[in-house]
Amino acid sequence: MNWRLVADVGGTNVRFARATGISKLTDLAEFPVSDFACFEDALTTYLRQIDAGRNCHSAAIAGAGPVSGGRIILTNNDWCISQSSVSALLAGTPVRLFNDLQAAALSIPMLNGADLLPVVKTIDAPDPLENRLAINIGTGFGASPLLYTVDGWFAAATEAGHMSLAATTAKELELLAGPSPIFHSIEDALSGRGLQNLHACFADADCSIPPSAQAVLASARSSTPAARAVAMFTTLFARACGDLVLAHGAWGGVYLFGSVALEWSRQETSPSFAPVFTDKGPMSQRMAKVPIHAVLRDNAPLFGLAGKETWPDNRL
Numbered sequence: 001m002n003w004r005l006v007a008d009v010g011g012t013n014v015r016f017a018r019a020t021g022i023s024k025l026t027d028l029a030e031f032p033v034s035d036f037a038c039f040e041d042a043l044t045t046y047l048r049q050i051d052a053g054r055n056c057h058s059a060a061i062a063g064a065g066p067v068s069g070g071r072i073i074l075t076n077n078d079w080c081i082s083q084s085s086v087s088a089l090l091a092g093t094p095v096r097l098f099n100d101l102q103a104a105a106l107s108i109p110m111l112n113g114a115d116l117l118p119v120v121k122t123i124d125a126p127d128p129l130e131n132r133l134a135i136n137i138g139t140g141f142g143a144s145p146l147l148y149t150v151d152g153w154f155a156a157a158t159e160a161g162h163m164s165l166a167a168t169t170a171k172e173l174e175l176l177a178g179p180s181p182i183f184h185s186i187e188d189a190l191s192g193r194g195l196q197n198l199h200a201c202f203a204d205a206d207c208s209i210p211p212s213a214q215a216v217l218a219s220a221r222s223s224t225p226a227a228r229a230v231a232m233f234t235t236l237f238a239r240a241c242g243d244l245v246l247a248h249g250a251w252g253g254v255y256l257f258g259s260v261a262l263e264w265s266r267q268e269t270s271p272s273f274a275p276v277f278t279d280k281g282p283m284s285q286r287m288a289k290v291p292i293h294a295v296l297r298d299n300a301p302l303f304g305l306a307g308k309e310t311w312p313d314n315r316l
Contacts, residue, residue, distance in 0.1 A: 005059040006305040008103060009039060010177045011076030011139030015299055016046040018304035019060075023110055028299060040089055049269045053306050059086060059095040060305040062103035064140060066159060076139050084263035096311060098157070103143035104257045105155035107297070108146055108306030111255070115300070116293040119256065119265050120274050124289060126182050130252030133244060135160075137237075138258030141187040141194075145248035152309045160244060162189035165236065170237075175201055192260050199229040217267055231272065233264070238276035245290055246283060254292040257300065267295035282300065 004019040014033055017025040027050045036042040039061075063072035063081050072082040087095045132146040134155070141161035147154045160184045165174040175198075176183045182197055184187045189198060195213040203225040219226040241254060254264060280288040297303070304310070 103301035146188035
């Protein structure tokens with residue numbers, strides 16, 4: 001049976017699967033990026049593990065970094081994924097490269113109610129063909145608008161995580177423009193390390209930084225520094241999320257991906273999130289109609305890469 005190789009490469013882990021049809025994945029595997037010197041080494045290990053190197057008719061690979069000149073240079077590790085070298089490893093199989101948030105966005109039309117955790121609910125359901133927005137908070141921060149066209153869904157690659165982070169309150173100004181500012185971009189605050197950095201700003205001098213963003217979130221109800229860090233994180237995220245919705249006209253909804261976003265969504269933060277998210281002057285009423293969900297489906301970007309939009313001339 002012919003199949004497509006799909007791979008999602010993040011700052012921490014790389015995930016592989018075989019796609020034998022739309023929303024049909026088999027042989028899923030996940031490896032730490034740190035275990036391999038390069039993507040090709042990880043791919044070789046995967047192919048040996050599944051013993052299925054033949055009949056691969058195409059490959060769709062997403063990575064957490066910009067796609068340019070047939071390469072993805074990963075932002076949060078030192079891997080560089082080359083379209084030509086991967087194709088050579090697959091005996092000349094055609095390869096397409098995507099930004100990781102493009103893959104996440106393309107999975108949105110495949111999701112159902114069981115795959116979603118409501119973060120901000122709305123009374124009326126949005127138009128199913130309105131623009132949508134995928135946001136990922138994990139090792140880094142990323143976003144991709146999903147647009148409906150005559151050829152189907154189109155996901156645009158962006159580097160939203162590297163936009164400047166603005167201050168609107170005195171405390172934010174102190175953090176963002178102090179004598180030694182550490183928050184220059186959105187990703188500096190809205191990511192795993194960003195939440196740790198926020199916690200360090202509120203913690204006592206002798207308080208060690210929790211080992212992970214999940215640890216900060218888990219201790220928010222018992223630790224004052226963690227609670228203040230999560231509150232600041234929520235405010236900054238609500239504002240940035242609202243700005244991205246306005247910039248892309250994503251009235252069809254926001255879909256949150258990534259381990260940090262999912263854990264944050266489970267902390268019942270929506271009461272403090274929604275007022276900041278919707279506070280957009282003349283657009284406030286329109287913003288109140290935008291639903292926000294956290295995506296529960298495991299490996300959703302791999303399903304996005306298995307969709308028909310990722311390979312219009314060679315559909316599964």
